[in-house]
Amino acid sequence: PKVTYHRSAGDPDVLDVPAGTNLMRAAVTGGVRGTVGECGGQAMCATCYVYVREPYLGRLPEIGEDEEELLECTAAPRDDRRSRLGCRLTLGDGLEEIEVDLPASQV
Numbered sequence: 289p290k291v292t293y294h295r296s297a298g299d300p301d302v303l304d305v306p307a308g309t310n311l312m313r314a315a316v317t318g319g320v321r322g323t324v325g326e327c328g329g330q331a332m333c334a335t336c337y338v339y340v341r342e343p344y345l346g347r348l349p350e351i352g353e354d355e356e357e358l359l360e361c362t363a364a365p366r367d368d369r370r371s372r373l374g375c376r377l378t379l380g381d382g383l384e385e386i387e388v389d390l391p392a393s394q395v
């Protein structure tokens with residue numbers, strides 16, 4: 289699968305990752321600036337925050353309760369449709385490609 293991380297300025301980071309990788313792990317492993325994954329993917333830190341681009345929204349898993357709570361209290365402004373935790377989005381299995389915007393606080 290292929291994942292693209294866009295920033296407000298500069299070139300996006302484009303990575304090829306194995307199926308089963310989540311967006312936080314992909315970013316940390318791939319050296320994407322600003323994504324820390326502090327809690328290791330426990331839906332506790334929100335340092336993996338992303339805004340999913342429009343064409344991919346329909347292919348995402350539903351937002352879980354822990355994710356919902358965390359998205360409500362982050363520094364990055366919530367976008368009801370596009371805000372997600374990267375550690376909750378796993379590539380492969382119907383999600384072969386995704387493009388996301390990183391929040392300003394993470395770039």
Ligand code: FES
Pocket residue numbers: 312324325326327328329330331332333334335336373374375376
């Ligand atoms: Fe901590 Fe996603 S890595 S919430």
